Amino acid sequence: QVQLVESGGGLVQPGNSLTLSCVASGGSITGLNLAWFRQAPGKEREFVAAITYSAYSERYSDSVRGRFSISRDNSKSTSYLRMTTLKPEDTGVYYCAATGDVILGGRWPSPETYESWGQGTQVTVAS
Numbered sequence: 001q002v003q004l005v006e007s008g009g010g011l012v013q014p015g016n017s018l019t020l021s022c023v024a025s026g027g028s029i030t031g032l033n034l035a036w037f038r039q040a041p042g043k044e045r046e047f048v049a050a051i052t053y054s055a056y057s058e059r060y061s062d063s064v065r066g067r068f069s070i071s072r073d074n075s076k077s078t079s080y081l082r083m084t085t086l087k088p089e090d091t092g093v094y095y096c097a098a099t100g101d102v103i104l105g106g107r108w109p110s111p112e113t114y115e116s117w118g119q120g121t122q123v124t125v126a127s
Contacts, residue, residue: 001116002027002077004096009121012086022079022096022118032098034072034079035114038123040092047109048094049081059108064090086125093120 008020020036035050049070050059058070069082079096097114107113 002029002032002098004098004116004118006094006096006118006121009094009123011124011126013127014087014125016086017082017084018086018123019083020081020094020096020121020123022081024077024079024098028074029072029077029079029098030074032100032116033103034070035097035108036070036079036081037095037097037111038090038092039095039120040089043092045095045111046092047111050108051079053100061109083123086123088125091123091125093122095120 002024003026004022004024006022012018031053033053036048037045038048039045047061048064049068051070051072055072067085071080096118098116099114103113
């Protein structure tokens with residue numbers, strides 16, 4: 001399994017933008033499907049976005065579609081989550097995740113699908 005480390009979180013005002021990064025070590029991300037989740041205090045971990053190993057397909061939760069964008073740079077072993085028009089309800093700890101398994105359509109949003117996780121980075125959206 002690769003090791004994942006997120007960065008880029010912080011405090012941002014509503015309406016502003018932020019880009020998170022997730023750097024992998026201990027192996028290549030070339031064949032891995034990558035995802036981002038988030039968890040607000042007192043709530044379950046929530047799927048945000050995912051990108052296939054080939055970068056051919058992306059998936060987003062309804063709450064972030066049109067505002068967030070996931071991407072990857074295999075040469076840098078890095079996944080990115082570009083977040084725009086941020087809202088207070090986007091506040092939480094953001095985690096990146098990875099799996100080398102084939103993912104059936106319905107399993108993309110499930111945390112159990114991914115075997116590698118980062119430690120998370122805090123994003124706070126407040127004025």
